[in-house]
Amino acid sequence: MSADLEFENLVRLYYRDLYRFGLSLTGSEADAADLTQETFYIWANKGHQLQNPASVKGWLFTTLHREFLKTCRRQNRFPSESIDERTEDLPNVPAECAEQADSRTLLRILGEIAEDFRAPLVLYYMEDLSYKEIADVLALPLGTVQSRIARAKIQLLRRLSDTNLSLEQAR
Amino acid sequence: MNTRIAKEILLLYRGPIDDSDPQFRAALDYAKSDLELGQWLREQIKCYDAIRAKLRGIEPRPELADKIVCRRPIPFPRDWSRISQLAAAILISATVTALLIKWSEHGNRSVAGAQEIFVTGEVLDMTCYIASNLSGPEHAYCAKVCIGNGEPAGIKDRDGKVYLLTGEPGQSINAKLADYAAQVVTIKGKKSVRDGFAQLQVEEIRKL
Numbered sequence: 001m002s003a004d005l006e007f008e009n010l011v012r013l014y015y016r017d018l019y020r021f022g023l024s025l026t027g028s029e030a031d032a033a034d035l036t037q038e039t040f041y042i043w044a045n046k047g048h049q050l051q052n053p054a055s056v057k058g059w060l061f062t063t064l065h066r067e068f069l070k071t072c073r074r075q076n077r078f079p080s081e082s083i084d085e086r087t088e089d090l091p092n093v094p095a096e097c098a099e100q101a102d103s104r105t106l107l108r109i110l111g112e113i114a115e116d117f118r119a120p121l122v123l124y125y126m127e128d129l130s131y132k133e134i135a136d137v138l139a140l141p142l143g144t145v146q147s148r149i150a151r152a153k154i155q156l157l158r159r160l161s162d163t164n165l166s167l168e169q170a171r
Numbered sequence: 172m173n174t175r176i177a178k179e180i181l182l183l184y185r186g187p188i189d190d191s192d193p194q195f196r197a198a199l200d201y202a203k204s205d206l207e208l209g210q211w212l213r214e215q216i217k218c219y220d221a222i223r224a225k226l227r228g229i230e231p232r233p234e235l236a237d238k239i240v241c242r243r244p245i246p247f248p249r250d251w252s253r254i255s256q257l258a259a260a261i262l263i264s265a266t267v268t269a270l271l272i273k274w275s276e277h278g279n280r281s282v283a284g285a286q287e288i289f290v291t292g293e294v295l296d297m298t299c300y301i302a303s304n305l306s307g308p309e310h311a312y313c314a315k316v317c318i319g320n321g322e323p324a325g326i327k328d329r330d331g332k333v334y335l336l337t338g339e340p341g342q343s344i345n346a347k348l349a350d351y352a353a354q355v356v357t358i359k360g361k362k363s364v365r366d367g368f369a370q371l372q373v374e375e376i377r378k379l
Contacts, residue, residue, distance in 0.1 A: 011240050015236050016230065019229075040239050092211065094214060095221055128188055
């Protein structure tokens, strides 16, 4: 297979997943498209260095996340706030809350979650990655990833529940 | 294991994708015997599925893939046989240049008896000046880069006469001249003319 065709196949296979990941991190369609594009261009230049072809997907997600962090550092646009959710108060959020929310609301709520916690949470929801794979993508210890996902999930569910409550009150 | 611990563990449980993960096994078994926990678990899996479906339902603009493919950068080809050929070509070219410089030194001995003059004017990047008539402050950056990279440099005096600037035979003066690119300076040097083309062998540069 020619290099051009290989590149095109890779783009068509993963650009949606990468775009969704980028959109959930940035909350901006334009930034997500830029991050996706940049990720594939880095692949075009450095992808040959990857020794295990099976880890392409993880490599692409890691690269997009790194590029996102670079953008954050340059623009300081996504200030990080620590999450102080305690697992003692696990939320009892009915599934209807999530079913009623649209993707725009979900993205807005994700955008309110600190970046350190947002990335693992997005991978937890969107990709069929094991916790070990999520930890590898984000270059974090497994325990840290699980703890961040748990805390961020509690926050997401709480905010989702609050949003539904306000909508019901407004009706 | 108790309900609280099981709940904390199962908060991360996503359904079949996590069935093979041993960390959930004991908690899942416990949930089978605790009706309330079982009900909470079913609800939280439904919640997970709903959020996942919403997020995975987001679609990028259809033209994004084509845009990425069309604008793909072309990586430097790592063809080692061609790189070796290129290295050999550079080596041969450097050898020929060195021989020519040596031969030129021999032919330029007449400069020793040339007339010593002072020329005041703008330092030019001769390539851009002759080819595209580019000079002045707007072209300063390009001139600095070009001269620094070894392109021929010149000086245009107030009467519009242009001299090719050179160093001692076999020695480049470009690095020094690059600092004065597009600036007005006075250069003391030895003037020689061949076929109507004037050359100034630089001895001293003074910034005005």
